[in-house]
Structure formats: C-alpha cells, structure tokens
Amino acid sequence: MASRQFDxxxxxxxxxxxxxxxxxxxxxxxxxxLVAFALRYGFGYxxxxxxxxxxxxxxxxxxxxxxxxxxxxxxxxxxxxxVAWALGSPWWYLGHxxxxxxxxxxxxxxxxTPMLRALIYALKCLPIQRGGERRGVTEVLSKLAYLVSNGxxxxxxxxxxxxxxxxxxxESAATGVGRIFKSVPNCRVICxxxxxxxxxxxxxxxxxxxxxxGSLEVIEPKTDHTGVRGSRDIAHQILARLADMxxxxxxxxx
Amino acid sequence: MDQTEIFEKVIKIxxxxxxxxxxxxxxxxxxxxxxxxxxxxxxxxxxxxxxxDIFEIEIDDDDVDSxxxxxxxxxxxxxxxx
Numbered sequence: 001m002a003s004r005q006f007d008x009x010x011x012x013x014x015x016x017x018x019x020x021x022x023x024x025x026x027x028x029x030x031x032x033x034l035v036a037f038a039l040r041y042g043f044g045y046x047x048x049x050x051x052x053x054x055x056x057x058x059x060x061x062x063x064x065x066x067x068x069x070x071x072x073x074x075x076x077x078x079x080x081x082x083v084a085w086a087l088g089s090p091w092w093y094l095g096h097x098x099x100x101x102x103x104x105x106x107x108x109x110x111x112x113t114p115m116l117r118a119l120i121y122a123l124k125c126l127p128i129q130r131g132g133e134r135r136g137v138t139e140v141l142s143k144l145a146y147l148v149s150n151g152x153x154x155x156x157x158x159x160x161x162x163x164x165x166x167x168x169x170x171e172s173a174a175t176g177v178g179r180i181f182k183s184v185p186n187c188r189v190i191c192x193x194x195x196x197x198x199x200x201x202x203x204x205x206x207x208x209x210x211x212x213x214g215s216l217e218v219i220e221p222k223t224d225h226t227g228v229r230g231s232r233d234i235a236h237q238i239l240a241r242l243a244d245m246x247x248x249x250x251x252x253x254x
Numbered sequence: 255m256d257q258t259e260i261f262e263k264v265i266k267i268x269x270x271x272x273x274x275x276x277x278x279x280x281x282x283x284x285x286x287x288x289x290x291x292x293x294x295x296x297x298x299x300x301x302x303x304x305x306x307d308i309f310e311i312e313i314d315d316d317d318v319d320s321x322x323x324x325x326x327x328x329x330x331x332x333x334x335x336x
Contacts, residue, residue, distance in 0.1 A: 130295070133322075134318060134319040134320075134321070134322065135319050138316075138319050160296055161296065172296060173299075174296055174299065175299050175315065175318075179315045182315075226312065226314075227306075227312050227313050227314045227315060227317075228299060228302050228303060228306070228313050228314070228315055228317075228318060229303060229306065229312075231299075231315055232299055232303065
C-alpha cells in the first residue's frame with residue numbers, strides 16, 4: 001500500500017537525500033573510522049561482547065531485505081553514534097552501506113554550527129527539532145520513511161528524548177516511530193538495548209572509559225488501531241520490548 | 255455539538271497538561287498549545303487520544319500536524335464530528 005508520507009517527499013528532497021547518501025558514502029572511509037577512533041580512544045569506550053553484537057546484526061541483515069528501523073533506548077546525546085559503532089565496524093559498513101543507519105539528531109545541538117552541520121551531514125544524519133513545529137518534524141519523518149522504504153536503515157529513539165528516569169519509559173512513547181512503521185510495508189524493527197555500566201541516569205555523554213553491554217532483538221509489531229492510536233500502540237510495543245531487554249541487562253549485572 | 259461546547263471541552267482536556275496555568279485564564283482560539291500553554295510536545299499525543307475518547311472520533315497522524323492552536327483543535331474536532 002502506497003503511503004501518503006512517501007508521496008509527500010518532494011522530488012527535490014529525494015534528490016537531496018540521494019546526493020547526501022553518495023557524499024556520505026564517499027566520505028565514509030574517513031568519517032566512520034574517525035568516529036570509531038574517537039569513541040574507542042578519545043572517550044575510551046569499550047563494548048563487551050562487541051563481536052557477538054556485530055555478528056547478530058550481520059545475521060539479521062543477511063536474513064532479510066525487508067525495510068528496517070532500528071529502535072534503541074536513549075540516555076546520552078551520542079547514543080546514535082555508539083549504537084552504529086556497536087552494530088558494525090567501519091569496514092563492514094563500507095561494504096554494506098545501507099545498513100549504516102540514518103539518524104535524526106536534535107537540530108539545536110548537532111546543527112548549531114556550520115562545522116557540526118557538515119559533520120552530521122557526512123554521517124547520514126537528518127537533524128530534527130524535537131518538540132518543534134509539527135510540520136517540520138513530519139517532514140523529517142517522511143524523509144526517514146522514504147529512505148527506509150528504499151532499502152536504507154533508520155535509527156529512531158521511540159521515547160523521542162533521553163529517558164529522564166534512566167529507565168525505558170514505556171509511557172513516554174512518541175508516535176514518530178509508529179508513523180514510519182505504519183507507512184512502510186513489511187517493515188521490521190530491530191530493538192537495540194545498549195548501556196554503559198556507569199550510566200545510572202541520562203547525561204550528555206557516557207562517562208569516559210565506560211564499558212557498554214547490549215543486545216538486539218527483531219520484532220514485528222502489529223496493531224488493530226489506526227491513526228494516532230495505532231502509531232502510539234506500535235511505539236508502546238517497541239518500548240515494552242526494550243523494557244524487557246533492560247530487565248535482562250539489569251538481571252545480568254546482579 | 256456547537257463550537258463553544260467543543261472549545262470548553264478542549265480546554266478541560268488540555269488543563270492537566272498545561273504548564274503555564276496563567277495562560278489558561280486568557281485562553282482564546284489563537285492560543286498556541288505548545289508555545290503559550292507550554293504543553294509538553296511529547297504529551298500532545300495523550301491530548302489527541304483524549305480528544306478521540308471524549309468526542310468519539312478518530313484522528314489521523316497527519317491531522318495532528320495541523321493542530322497548533324486551541325482553535326485548530328476545535329476546528330479539527332468539529333470537522334470530524336461532521
């Protein structure tokens with residue numbers, strides 16, 4: 001079923017996205033390596049079970065070409081970069097570029113200066129103003145839906161913002177991810193729970209040298225509802241799964 | 255249901271989500287829900303779902319994009335009620 005959101009991405013925006021993708025691909029050997037280097041050696045982060053997590057992601061990508069949205073818990077400003085780093089090496093992404101997720105970072109933070117704008121442009125990012133004018137938010141969601149429907153992968157935080165309680169907040173479900181999911185036929189969701197051992201609550205950055213552990217699960221949410229209620233229902237199901245994964249994470253630490 | 259009745263119900267639904275209670279005292283159709291009443295944007299969906307329940311209507315995702323002011327909300331509900 002063709003979606004209204006696909007139709008609403010004008011041809012000039014489609015061209016812009018295509019150009020951004022190609023520029024990103026050209027720059028990716030340097031950009032991805034720099035990000036991975038910064039996370040590992042600049043911030044000193046390590047991911048426990050990194051090889052397993054990456055193998056799981058490779059397996060999931062191999063298993064199906066269905067449109068894919070990655071949904072993760074959200075505690076710090078750089079979660080999207082850490083999740084992408086956790087799921088694949090720069091070299092893997094070079095050969096499987098569609099699996100490098102598009103991100104929607106907060107415009108007021110990540111697009112505040114020309115240098116930051118250029119940086120995130122080169123990292124498959126579409127800045128969004130959370131809580132901003134609805135049409136602007138919808139425009140970005142439409143672009144994401146368009147990209148996902150065309151074989152790209154998107155990373156979305158279903159809580160919309162960082163969890164203030166430090167725990168997955170199922171009741172904070174935004175509708176954005178549900179809108180994208182409903183508008184892309186045969187879409188699947190990869191839930192990723194990733195957290196630093198010293199990450200007690202939300203923060204701007206994980207603590208320097210923190211060690212992360214994480215897991216991923218594939219789900220196919222379903223809803224009998226339509227409209228806003230359906231979108232919220234989808235987001236609820238995704239967050240409920242992430243909350244389950246969080247419980248497993250916490251239990252494993254005891 | 256007339257416009258005034260819808261307006262009053264909309265305000266009643268919005269009230270628990272309003273952070274700027276002072277703005278409620280002088281609320282009009284032109285009052286911006288997020289900017290003036292300071293309703294958290296993440297809670298706007300809860301407001302919309304309450305509109306659905308109270309007025310027994312169904313609101314599409316795209317419809318929400320048109321709701322910026324109290325008047326927009328009233329107009330949307332009015333159009334759904336036919």
